[in-house]
Amino acid sequence: MRLEEKWRETAKEVEGIYSVEALAKRMGVGKRTAVNYVHELRKKGFVETMRGKRGKRLYKINPLRLRNIGNPGIYDLLNRYSSLKLQSGVRERIVGYRIEKPEELLVRALLTRDFRVVLSAVELFRIIKDWKYLYSLAKKHKLERFIAALYFLSRRYFRVRRMDHRMLNMIRKSKIKERYLIPNIESSDFKDIQKEWGVFLPFNKSDMDRLRVKK
Numbered sequence: 001m002r003l004e005e006k007w008r009e010t011a012k013e014v015e016g017i018y019s020v021e022a023l024a025k026r027m028g029v030g031k032r033t034a035v036n037y038v039h040e041l042r043k044k045g046f047v048e049t050m051r052g053k054r055g056k057r058l059y060k061i062n063p064l065r066l067r068n069i070g071n072p073g074i075y076d077l078l079n080r081y082s083s084l085k086l087q088s089g090v091r092e093r094i095v096g097y098r099i100e101k102p103e104e105l106l107v108r109a110l111l112t113r114d115f116r117v118v119l120s121a122v123e124l125f126r127i128i129k130d131w132k133y134l135y136s137l138a139k140k141h142k143l144e145r146f147i148a149a150l151y152f153l154s155r156r157y158f159r160v161r162r163m164d165h166r167m168l169n170m171i172r173k174s175k176i177k178e179r180y181l182i183p184n185i186e187s188s189d190f191k192d193i194q195k196e197w198g199v200f201l202p203f204n205k206s207d208m209d210r211l212r213v214k215k
Contacts, residue, residue, distance in 0.1 A: 004044060007040060007041055007044045007046065008044070008046065008063050009063075010037070010041065011041055011044075011046040011047075011061050011062065011063040012063040014026055014027060014061055015061055015062060015063060016060075016061060017050070017058050017059070017060045017061075018058065018059050018061065019056060019057070019058055019059075020034050020035055020038070020057075020059075021034075023037070023038065023059065023061075038059050041061060046061060046062060046063060046064075047059050047060065047061055047062075048060040048062070074105065074108055074109060074112065074117065075117075077105050078105065078109060078117065078120045078121060078124075079120075081102070081123055081124055081126075081127065082120040082121070082123045082124075082211070083123065083211055084116070084119060084120045084123075084210055084211055101130065101133065102124045102127050102128050103128055103130055103133050103134040103137060104137060105121070105124060106121050106124045106125075106128065106134065106147075107134070107137040107138060107141060107143060107147075109121035109124075110141075110143055110146060110147075110181065111141060111143075113181070113182050113183070114182075115182055115185070115202060118181065118182065118202065119202075119203060119207055119208075119210070119211070122150055122153065122154050122157075122203075122208075122211065123154075123158070123211055125150070125151060125154035125155075125158075125160040126154075126158055126159065126160055128160070128161065129161060131163050131164040131167045132164065132167065134147065134167075135147070135167045135170065135171070139174070142177045142178065144170075144171045144174045145171060145174060145176060145197045145198060145199045146181050146197075146199055147171070148163075148168065148171045148172075148197050149193050149194065149196075149197040149199050149201055150201070151163055152193050152196075152197075153190060153193055153201060153203070153208070156208075157208055157211065158211075171197075176198040176199065178199070179198065179199050179200055180199075180200050180202075181199065181200065181201070181202055182202040185200070185202040186200035186201070186202070187200065187201040187202065187203055187204055188204055189203075189204045189205045190203070190204075190205075
């Protein structure tokens with residue numbers, strides 16, 4: 001039997017969704033051996049990594065080769081534009097919906113409240129054109145002041161199109177609904193921007209230097 005067929009047969013025998021512990025019990029092997037099985041099955045295309053409750057890693061084993069279903073998720077899209085490449089143990093896809101514009105991708109990235117995701121998204125200001133659309137999305141999710149603060153931060157590191165003054169004026173008139181983009185994290189380097197917009201940025205200069213961008 002060819003090696004690939006051998007692994008396909010293994011996938012047939014244990015088809016289903018497992019944690020490492022559950023797979024080890026199902027196969028009657030130790031945890032380390034179960035991890036090795038998952039590794040080999042993934043290389044052959046028979047395993048998809050998922051997240052369960054409380055972020056627990058789960059493995060979906062299927063003897064049919066898994067195909068990408070749906071549209072690219074936030075990680076894939078950000079990696080197209082940002083020099084800070086994101087890695088995830090989960091193959092993220094969006095079913096029945098597609099993120100079409102960088103303005104929407106930026107807002108969705110901010111909503112994750114994830115440090116690396118938000119940092120990666122700062123580079124999106126290089127390609128954003130539709131400030132009116134960005135403002136409408138930010139207002140919907142109460143992120144207007146964070147958008148303005150990140151916009152001025154991005155201008156210090158790379159070329160961006162100027163935001164419409166009408167948008168900036170509307171943002172200045174907006175109420176401060178939340179001060180932390182990422183809970184309890186504030187910058188010690190960009191205090192002037194934080195003071196102007198009344199919100200805290202989660203990044204310092206050393207973080208921004210990780211973005212390989214040039215003016």
